[in-house]
Amino acid sequence: MKYTIKHACGHTSVVQIYGSAKERESREKWLSRQMCMECKRRGQQVEAQAVAREYKLPDLEQGTEKQRLWAMTIRAEWLKRMMEAAGKYGDKAEAVREALIEAASTKKSAVWWIEHRGNLNAALAPAYEEALRRRGVTE
Numbered sequence: 001m002k003y004t005i006k007h008a009c010g011h012t013s014v015v016q017i018y019g020s021a022k023e024r025e026s027r028e029k030w031l032s033r034q035m036c037m038e039c040k041r042r043g044q045q046v047e048a049q050a051v052a053r054e055y056k057l058p059d060l061e062q063g064t065e066k067q068r069l070w071a072m073t074i075r076a077e078w079l080k081r082m083m084e085a086a087g088k089y090g091d092k093a094e095a096v097r098e099a100l101i102e103a104a105s106t107k108k109s110a111v112w113w114i115e116h117r118g119n120l121n122a123a124l125a126p127a128y129e130e131a132l133r134r135r136g137v138t139e
Helices: 021-032 037-054 065-105 110-115 120-134
Strands: 002-006 012-016
Touching: 002 021, 037 065, 065 110, 065 120
Parallel strands: none
Antiparallel strands: 002 012
16 A cells, blocks of 8 residues: 655655555554655765765765765765774774774775675775784784
């Protein structure tokens, strides 16, 4: 059944909702408390740009504008997760964070980030390990 949803951001969208009447009603209420997809996407892009500025990451090259924006979001989400996890390294945490930033900075292709989005840790491991070696850190 199609529903017109007024989202938390004030925008409306028409969505197809399946399930029992109770499930559809629950989903409709939940959607009305969410931002529309365009506002959510825009928020993710703003956050990704802030992460890129904070860590002085290079602009991404190759790909369409839409691909570059998506890749920036992938890179930012990965880097935020990894920076948080770096805290477990105690006195080595700062060097680990610097190595993560350096490793992320080596990949300047939007296409690369999109193609490797499901396995970023393994794909960035060589650059990360080299950055750690240069800092004299062993895990």
